Amino acid sequence: MRSFPAAVERLTEQFNKLPGVGFKSAQRMAFHVLGMNDAQAEAFAQAILDAKHTVKCCEKCQNLTDMEVCSICSDPGRDQNVICVVTEPRDVAAMERAREYKGLYHVLHGVISPINHVGPDDIRVKELLGRLSDGTVTEIIMATNPDTEGEATAMYISRLIRPLGVKVTRLAYGIPVGSQLEYADEVTLMRALEGRREI
């Protein structure tokens, strides 16, 4: 015998599909919704529909936006000669938090991953190449994640771009600021040694 009404079970299933949400947490969330007042529940449902309907990809950098061209691409104060290539929209947010980078971005929306059947045509590589045709861009900074797939994607793209006469660079590897040397893994230490600089 079912112990809860079908609508509660359906809502639990929906929460259960979210990343990192198990069945018990999903059930807690469903009960939380039941405890909301009508206006709160409608605001929640509306937020889902709004996000889905108003958010699209910037036609230049492919970052999420609710305009045709995002606020970074349309900002004349940003350096139009440099593009930082990242995997996901949240990587743009991370870079912006550092308040150091003043150029443009390009969001790939994924990495090349043969094991997951993701090839170069499944991520926004073509769109990146299209932005290089008019010669404005002189440097591409690869900022994919420092894992196997991120590396492979960066290598693939840099090989496509270099023949166009555009400089391709990569974020530095090394020990994270504020960390402790004894906890650094061997590969990171090796890269930090390779990349050592005169002080």
Added chain:
Amino acid sequence: MRSFPAAVERLTEQFNKLPGVGFKSAQRMAFHVLGMNDAQAEAFAQAILDAKHTVKCCEKCQNLTDMEVCSICSDPGRDQNVICVVTEPRDVAAMERAREYKGLYHVLHGVISPINHVGPDDIRVKELLGRLSDGTVTEIIMATNPDTEGEATAMYISRLIRPLGVKVTRLAYGIPVGSQLEYADEVTLMRALEGRREI
């Protein structure tokens, strides 16, 4: 400068309000919704509204239901003489999973907790007393949580009910089946000793 469209930030805020969901998880969930197709996002939003609009409390036992009287209360095969009093709807689900109890339930929707300004009138005590007036019920099993507030609530209710000539019992305390004695806390062991039975 905001890095995400307002609709994404609003959806992140909504997820952030759910129990046990921090900002980073909420952001992941919001991106997950953006990755859904339209039908999936609409099903999710609709599930929230449906749960909120169709689910109400059973007019007898106060458990969640989408009917006037829930499926347990309207089942003639359940023992009409016993009511098990629990704190929350999910406690009914837990009891039902044990497949041992064949009586009715009463869901209090909370416990008496002066520190949180919850008094006897804020939980469904009145409704419980109303179910005892016709003399059908001969036993009330208190199954509130074995913590201070659950205990106090059980004591308060049992004092109200006993004058009506209805037997009031409580779930047994003791060591959980499958656990190890060495890890049992002192209070549980004391209660297990007190409640020892001849074998």
